[in-house]
Amino acid sequence: xxxxxxxxxxxxxxxxxxxxxxxxxxxxxxxxxxxxxxxxxxxxxxxxxxxxxxxxxxxxxxxxxxxxxxxxxxxxxxxxxxxxxxxxxxxxxxxxxxxxxxxxxxxxxxxxxxxxxxxxxxxxxxxxxxxxxxxxxxxxxxxxxxxxxxxxxxxxxxxxxxxxxxxxxxxxxxxxxxxxxxxxxxxxxxxxxxxxxxxxxxxx
Numbered sequence: 446x447x448x449x450x451x452x453x454x455x456x457x458x459x460x461x462x463x464x465x466x467x468x469x470x471x472x473x474x475x476x477x478x479x480x481x482x483x484x485x486x487x488x489x490x491x492x493x494x495x496x497x498x499x500x501x502x503x504x505x506x507x508x509x510x511x512x513x514x515x516x517x518x519x520x521x522x523x524x525x526x527x528x529x530x531x532x533x534x535x536x537x538x539x540x541x542x543x544x545x546x547x548x549x550x551x552x553x554x555x556x557x558x559x560x561x562x563x564x565x566x567x568x569x570x571x572x573x574x575x576x577x578x579x580x581x582x583x584x585x586x587x588x589x590x591x592x593x594x595x596x597x598x599x600x601x602x603x604x605x606x607x608x609x610x611x612x613x614x615x616x617x618x619x620x621x622x623x624x625x626x627x628x629x630x631x632x633x634x635x636x637x638x639x640x641x642x643x644x645x646x647x648x649x
Contacts, residue, residue, distance in 0.1 A: 447569075448549050448550075448551060448569045448570070448571050448591075449529050449569070450529065450549075450551075451511055451529045451530060451531055452509045452529065453489050453490065453491055453509055453510070453511055454470050455472045455489075455491060456470040456471070457470060457471050457472070458471070458472045458473075458474065459471045459472070459473055460473070460475045461473045461475065461476040461480055461492075461495065461500070462476075462477040462480055463480055463481050464482055464483075465483075465485075466485070467485060467486040467488060468485065468486070468487050468488065468490060469489055469490070470488075470489045470490070471487075471490045471491075472490070472493065473490065473491070473492045473493070473495060474493050474495070475495075476495050476496070476499070476500060479499050480499065480500045481501045481503065482500065482501065482503065482505050483501075483504060484503070484504045484505075485504075485505050485506075486505070486506040486508060487506070487507050487508070487510050488508045488509055488510075489509045489510075490509075490510050490511075491510070491511045491512075491513070492510070492511070492512045492513065493513045493514065493515075494513065494514045495514075495515045495516070496515075496516045497515065497516055497517050497518075497520055498516065498518070502520050502522065503521075504525065505522065505525060506525050506526040506527075507525075507526070507527050507530050508526065508528045508529060508530075509528075509530075510530045511530070511533065512531065512532045512533065512535050513533050514533070514534050514535065515535045515536075517532075517537045517540055518536050518537060518538040519540065520537075520541070521540075521541045522540070522541065522542050522545055523542070523543040523544055523545060524543070524544045524545060525546070526545075526546050526548075527542070527545060527546065527548070527550055528547075528548045528549060528550075529548070529549045529550075530547075530549070530550050530551075531550075531551045531553065532550070532551065532553065532555050533551075533553045533554065533555075534553065534554045534555065535555045535556075536555075536556050537556060537557040537560060538556055538557070538558050538559055538560070539558075539559045539560060540557065540560045540561075541560065541561045542562045542565050543561055543562070543563045543564055543565070544563070544564040544565065545562075545565045545566075546565070546566045546568075547567045547568070547570060548566075548567075548569060549568075549569045550567075550569075550570050550571075551570075551571045551572075551573075552570075552571070552572045552573070552575045553573050553574065553575070554573070554574045554575060555575040555576070557575060557576060557580060558576050558577065558578045558579055558580060558596075559579050559580065560577070560580045561580070561581045562580065562581065562582050562583075563582075563583040563584060563585070564583070564584050564585070565582075565585050565586075566586045567585060567586065567587050567588070567590060568586075568587075568588040568589060569588070569589050570587075570589070570590045570591070571590075571591045571593075572591070572592050572593070573592075573593040573594060573595070574593065574594050574595075575595050575596070576596045577595055577596060577600055578596050578598040578599055578600060579598070579599045579600060580597070580600045580601075581600070582600065582601060582602045582603070582605045583601065583603045583604060584603070584605060585605040586605075586606075587605065587606065587607065587610060590610050591611075592610065592611060592612060592614065593614055593615075594615060595614075595615040595616070596615070596616045597612070597615055597616060597617050597620050598616050598617070598619055599618075599619040599620060599621075600617075600620045600621070601620070601621045602623070602627075603621070603622075603623050603625075603626060604623065604625055605626050606625070606626060606628070606629075607622075607626050607628075608628060608629030608630065610630055611631040612630060612631060612632050612636065613631055613632055613633040613636065617632070617636055617639050618639060619639075620639065627640060
C-alpha cells in the first residue's frame, strides 16, 4: 500500500491573512500579524518558510497541502481532517492532533516533540528522520504506518495497537507502552531490553 501524495496546483501567490472562506491553489510565503483562520479548508496549497506563532488556526482542515520550513509549534488541530499533507522540515513542538483524522500524511525531518495525538486516527502515515520524543499516543488507531529513524524517546503509547509497525530503526529509550499496544509490534533485539520491565522478565 502506498501513501498518496498531495495534489498541489499553485495558481496564486498570496499573503496569509484573516480568511472567511475556503482557499484553493495558493502559495503562501508571508503572513500578516495576528491572523485568525476560523473554519477554513486549505485545498491544494503550499506554505513556505512561515512562522505561525501569531496565527490562530481554529477549525482548519487541510487537504492536498505542503508545509516547508514552517513553525507550527503549539497549534491546535483537534477534531480536524488532515488528508494528503506533507510536513517537511517543520517545527511542531507541542502541537495537538486530539481526535484528528490524519490520512496519507508524511512527516519529514520534523520536530514534533511534546505533542498530543490522543484519540487520533492515523491511516497511511510515513515518518522519517523526525523527533517525536515525549509525545503522547493514547487510544490512537494506526493503519499502515512506516517509520524511518524516528526518535520516540519517552513517548507514551497506551491503548494504541502497534501490530506490524516496524520500530527497529527508531529510538524508543524510556518510552512507555502497555501490553495491549505492544502486541505484534516489530523491534530489534536491543530494543527488547526497553520492554523487559513491561513484560516482567529478567535478562541475564
